[in-house]
Amino acid sequence: MKIQKTYALQNIARIVNGRYHGDAGKAQSIRFLLTDSRSLLLPQHTLFFALKSATNDGHRYIAELLQKGVRAFVAEQIPKKLSEAYPDAGFVLVEDTLSALQMLAAHHRTNFHYPVTAITGSNGKTILKEWLSQSLHDLYRVVRNPKSYNSQTGVPLSVWLMTDDYNMGIFEAGISRPGEMERLKKIIRPDIGIFTNIGPAHDEGFLSRDEKIREKLNLFDSCKTLIYCRDHTDVHKEIMGRKYKGDKPVFFTWGKSVDSHVRVIQIQRKDHLTVVTLFHNKNRITLNIPFSDDAHVENALHFVTYLKYLGMSDESVIDKTASLQPVAMRLEMNEGVHNSIIINDSYNSDLHSLAIALDFMESQTQNKTKTLVLSDILQSGIPAPVLYREVASLLDSKKIDRLIGIGPEVSTQASLFRLPAMFYSGTDAFLAQTDFLDFKNQAVLLKGARPFGFERIVNILQQKDHQTILEIDLDALTHNLNVFRSALSPGVKVMGMVKAFSYGSGSVEVGRVLQYHHVDYLAVAYADEGKALRGGGITIPVVVMNPEVQSFDTLFAYQLEPEVYGFPLLKRLAEAVSAGTASGSLSDEHIRTGFPVHIKMDTGMHRLGFLPQELTELVTQLKANPQLRVASVFSHLAASDDATHDSFTGQQIQVFEEACRSLESQLGYHFLRHICNSAAITRFPEAHFDMVRPGIGLYGVTGDASVQPLLRHVSTFRSVVSQIKQIMRGETIGYGRAGVAHKDMTVAIVPVGYADGLKRQLGNGGGKLIVNGHRAPIVGNINMDMCTVDVTGIPVREGDGVVVFGSELPVTEVAKDMATIPYEVLTSVSQRVKRVYCQG
Numbered sequence: 001m002k003i004q005k006t007y008a009l010q011n012i013a014r015i016v017n018g019r020y021h022g023d024a025g026k027a028q029s030i031r032f033l034l035t036d037s038r039s040l041l042l043p044q045h046t047l048f049f050a051l052k053s054a055t056n057d058g059h060r061y062i063a064e065l066l067q068k069g070v071r072a073f074v075a076e077q078i079p080k081k082l083s084e085a086y087p088d089a090g091f092v093l094v095e096d097t098l099s100a101l102q103m104l105a106a107h108h109r110t111n112f113h114y115p116v117t118a119i120t121g122s123n124g125k126t127i128l129k130e131w132l133s134q135s136l137h138d139l140y141r142v143v144r145n146p147k148s149y150n151s152q153t154g155v156p157l158s159v160w161l162m163t164d165d166y167n168m169g170i171f172e173a174g175i176s177r178p179g180e181m182e183r184l185k186k187i188i189r190p191d192i193g194i195f196t197n198i199g200p201a202h203d204e205g206f207l208s209r210d211e212k213i214r215e216k217l218n219l220f221d222s223c224k225t226l227i228y229c230r231d232h233t234d235v236h237k238e239i240m241g242r243k244y245k246g247d248k249p250v251f252f253t254w255g256k257s258v259d260s261h262v263r264v265i266q267i268q269r270k271d272h273l274t275v276v277t278l279f280h281n282k283n284r285i286t287l288n289i290p291f292s293d294d295a296h297v298e299n300a301l302h303f304v305t306y307l308k309y310l311g312m313s314d315e316s317v318i319d320k321t322a323s324l325q326p327v328a329m330r331l332e333m334n335e336g337v338h339n340s341i342i343i344n345d346s347y348n349s350d351l352h353s354l355a356i357a358l359d360f361m362e363s364q365t366q367n368k369t370k371t372l373v374l375s376d377i378l379q380s381g382i383p384a385p386v387l388y389r390e391v392a393s394l395l396d397s398k399k400i401d402r403l404i405g406i407g408p409e410v411s412t413q414a415s416l417f418r419l420p421a422m423f424y425s426g427t428d429a430f431l432a433q434t435d436f437l438d439f440k441n442q443a444v445l446l447k448g449a450r451p452f453g454f455e456r457i458v459n460i461l462q463q464k465d466h467q468t469i470l471e472i473d474l475d476a477l478t479h480n481l482n483v484f485r486s487a488l489s490p491g492v493k494v495m496g497m498v499k500a501f502s503y504g505s506g507s508v509e510v511g512r513v514l515q516y517h518h519v520d521y522l523a524v525a526y527a528d529e530g531k532a533l534r535g536g537g538i539t540i541p542v543v544v545m546n547p548e549v550q551s552f553d554t555l556f557a558y559q560l561e562p563e564v565y566g567f568p569l570l571k572r573l574a575e576a577v578s579a580g581t582a583s584g585s586l587s588d589e590h591i592r593t594g595f596p597v598h599i600k601m602d603t604g605m606h607r608l609g610f611l612p613q614e615l616t617e618l619v620t621q622l623k624a625n626p627q628l629r630v631a632s633v634f635s636h637l638a639a640s641d642d643a644t645h646d647s648f649t650g651q652q653i654q655v656f657e658e659a660c661r662s663l664e665s666q667l668g669y670h671f672l673r674h675i676c677n678s679a680a681i682t683r684f685p686e687a688h689f690d691m692v693r694p695g696i697g698l699y700g701v702t703g704d705a706s707v708q709p710l711l712r713h714v715s716t717f718r719s720v721v722s723q724i725k726q727i728m729r730g731e732t733i734g735y736g737r738a739g740v741a742h743k744d745m746t747v748a749i750v751p752v753g754y755a756d757g758l759k760r761q762l763g764n765g766g767g768k769l770i771v772n773g774h775r776a777p778i779v780g781n782i783n784m785d786m787c788t789v790d791v792t793g794i795p796v797r798e799g800d801g802v803v804v805f806g807s808e809l810p811v812t813e814v815a816k817d818m819a820t821i822p823y824e825v826l827t828s829v830s831q832r833v834k835r836v837y838c839q840g
Helices: 009-015 058-067 080-085 097-109 125-135 154-159 180-188 209-220 233-241 294-309 314-322 351-364 384-397 408-412 427-433 455-461 474-485 499-503 507-516 527-535 549-557 567-583 588-593 612-623 643-667 678-683 811-817 822-827
Strands: 019-021 032-034 046-049 072-075 090-093 116-120 142-144 168-172 192-195 225-229 250-255 262-269 274-280 283-289 332-335 341-344 369-375 402-406 421-424 442-447 469-473 493-497 521-524 542-544 561-564 595-601 628-635 672-674 715-720 723-727 745-750 768-771 774-779 787-790 801-805 834-838
Touching: 009 019, 009 090, 009 097, 046 058, 046 097, 058 072, 058 080, 072 097, 097 154, 097 180, 116 125, 116 180, 116 209, 125 142, 125 168, 125 294, 154 168, 154 180, 180 209, 192 209, 192 294, 209 233, 225 233, 225 294, 250 294, 262 294, 274 294, 283 294, 283 314, 294 314, 341 455, 351 369, 351 384, 351 442, 384 408, 402 408, 402 427, 408 421, 421 427, 427 455, 442 455, 469 474, 474 493, 474 507, 474 678, 493 507, 493 672, 499 507, 499 822, 507 521, 507 527, 521 527, 527 542, 527 549, 549 567, 561 567, 567 595, 567 612, 567 628, 588 595, 595 643, 612 643, 628 643, 643 672, 745 774, 768 787, 801 811, 811 822
Parallel strands: 032 046, 046 072, 072 090, 116 168, 116 192, 142 168, 192 225, 225 250, 250 262, 341 442, 369 402, 369 442, 402 421, 469 834, 493 521, 521 542, 542 561, 561 595, 595 628, 628 672
Antiparallel strands: 019 090, 262 274, 274 283, 332 341, 469 715, 715 801, 723 745, 745 787, 768 774, 768 801, 774 787
């Protein structure tokens, strides 16, 4: 969320036609927009819009945000007592806060001139947006909506993210009534448009399906190009007959029609794959789409057509299409209990998306009994008897074996369904009256509108085969990255540290997230880690901090960039690069520009690195080996998180700056300079130079006490209670009889031990676990695979969840109990512990 352009609150008042109230001498510099008080990042640079809705009023949260340090507000009324209590706060008074938010975003949009693509349609917007932004990362720096921020509020918040750091924008836009797209069009101002499809979602807000198409097409009035499927006859008719307000866009279509620019010749479905043959520019292209349902295939063909419009080669399109992955925001398939398969599509519920989901289930679970769990379909705009008659017909055509209807409306239409069916008034009734053994060996599609809370059903049905897991919150990782980015000046790059299995979190998975969010470099300890990143699809530069002579071939083969910290290593590397140039093992780019190296300076930590007095010889050696090119010069701060050593840290920074100045002067070219770790990023902003290196801070831990509350826990180490026992006074527990019951007690055995990363130092009362929100001391010695905790007085049952560390028990506290540092705790979690990645 780095916004290069900042706005004074008084200027924002003029932009949104509001009246400024406050001390004109207090010019707040606004970088962040906030509409949800729970998502506050940096109060001093945040502008809160007090939005009103049918269910909430943002004005209620002004007092709370003032207490948290926010001093800039856009509101429809000013709370007089609060403005008097906080004379340093500034308020912009407007008639409509949502309109003001949209006006500010529209103004912000005018500052950027790179191409912007807008996506609309009934289904597929988010998936297509995510696929495009992920697949284009090697060619463009793409700004896009977070998640499904496609509403009247979400679009302006998304467009506000535009900065000069990006060179392409991809935004999705959704509407539910006439007039809304006209407002979003002024905010997005797209150059390229994609119309995915049309279905019944939000039909109730429009007089007809044709009116809904026309309203959506308003988004593309000023587009240069419009991409769509020519086979969608209703959409094609409206596009062809439309009178555009600006110049008529160029149409770039796909479909089976001979007039399509990308013509579909043949579609062949296999087990989990669809082979599509296309014809474009007289070339035949065969694609392997890694999905077999109609929805994903249609999304993939929009994706392919867009890439061809950009002029991408057939080979690149084929490779990128084969690499498409499911987007975990919509329909997901997982193993369930009792040998079942669970398909979770409880994101929305309408007739069109139901058809898509049923098609997916049909293609993926051909040898299973098929059960649909369906809630009331809300906001369809169709009379209930007509709607559910269509549903019944659809279920017959898709050969669904059983229906479970949840909700009063679907229950009243029970007589329309000819297949075996059961009906419940609500989700609570279903959960209370259902034996989940009935789902044994079945494929179960969960299709529920959000108010029905189908996630409770998912939690019961989904397979939980790993009792001890490390849960990685990728949203929290991104949040933490943005916390540190928000402290940087425009143009300062970021090198994300993913060494030691990304501090236990999983190098490839974390690396993908950081690459996705446009981190400039990744850094690992050893070449094998870099090789694994390349194998996982990481394409951005990767620095190897501890290169070994025997790993040089790996460096060359996978285009990894080594740290160089001493003359022997420099000599051996220069020789290897020369040999690699002669043998052709180096890339053409590295032969042409020089093999990139990262020079480590020892500025006082006295670990690895060249000393300042060695600079003259270093320059001599570098000039004698022009096959090497210095990409960056860096150093390590010894105590940037400790205020008692700030004077020493300042000396290190000064020594580093002088060394870089001398090196650059003598080498005659510029290189990147970086010295700041996580704590230094926020404590020593004068030392950001060209790049910073957040490490453990990305994972939620920093030595800067003022920033720690802003960070979110990324890793949660979880287990369960395997067994509960009653122990009598005087009895002993565990190996060596080290645990002694000094009173009658209840203990729980938890399947996590020192082989999982729970250190033995925490045994015998040295540490605790969280059981049902209560702290339970560890009793006796910790074993290889399990431990015992005292749960006396704690309400607990076998199977209940246990937290080893996480938000309830911070890793910093566990580290303190172990007399160590959080780095050791995080990196000690064994790789036999399954990592589970969550997002959204």
